[in-house]
Amino acid sequence: MPCRLHLPLAAALLAGSPSLHAQEPVVGARDPDALFHSSDPKLNTNKQVAYHIVKDLLEAGHWELADKYLTERYIQHNPNAASGRNGVVKFFTEVRKVTPVPIPQKMNTKVVSVVAEGDLVVVAYVHEAKDAKDSSQSYTTTWFDMWRFKDGKADEHWDPATRIGQ
Numbered sequence: 001m002p003c004r005l006h007l008p009l010a011a012a013l014l015a016g017s018p019s020l021h022a023q024e025p026v027v028g029a030r031d032p033d034a035l036f037h038s039s040d041p042k043l044n045t046n047k048q049v050a051y052h053i054v055k056d057l058l059e060a061g062h063w064e065l066a067d068k069y070l071t072e073r074y075i076q077h078n079p080n081a082a083s084g085r086n087g088v089v090k091f092f093t094e095v096r097k098v099t100p101v102p103i104p105q106k107m108n109t110k111v112v113s114v115v116a117e118g119d120l121v122v123v124a125y126v127h128e129a130k131d132a133k134d135s136s137q138s139y140t141t142t143w144f145d146m147w148r149f150k151d152g153k154a155d156e157h158w159d160p161a162t163r164i165g166q
Contacts, residue, residue, distance in 0.1 A: 028110030061098040075156040
C-alpha cells in the first residue's frame with residue numbers, strides 16, 4: 001500500500017524535472033577538414049574521397065563530379081534515391097533540385113566525427129530539427145552517412161533517411 005502512495009509523488013517529480021527534458025547540443029568539430037585524414041594510406045584515401053563527397057557533392061552540389069567519387073553501380077540504401085550513380089545524381093539534381101554553389105576552400109558542414117575501418121567510412125554530422133510539439137523551437141541530434149569503398153570510389157551508401165513525405 002505505501003508504494004501506491006509514492007507513485008503519484010514520483011510521477012509529479014519526474015514530470016517537473018528539467019533533466020528529463022534537457023539535452024546537450026550536438027557540436028561539430030572546430031576543424032572538420034582535419035578529421036578526414038589517417039596515417040594508414042588506404043583509410044586516408046577512403047577518408048579523402050568521403051571528404052570530397054561531403055564537400056563537393058553534398059555541400060556544394062557539384063553532382064557533375066560524381067563520377068570522380070562514386071562507382072557506376074553505387075548501391076543506395078536511402079529509400080528516396082535509386083541505386084546507381086545516375087540514380088543518386090538524379091535524386092539531388094531533379095528531385096531535391098540542388099543548385100551548385102562554389103566549392104569552398106574548407107568544409108562548412110558541421111561534422112562531429114569521421115571513423116574509417118577496412119573499406120567503410122562513417123561521417124557523423126550535427127543535424128538540427130524543429131521540435132514537433134513547438135515549431136518555434138529546435139534541437140540538435142546526429143545524422144550519419146556511411147560508405148563502402150571499392151577501388152578508390154564509394155560503392156555503397158547508408159544513412160538514417162526515411163521516405164520523403166512520411
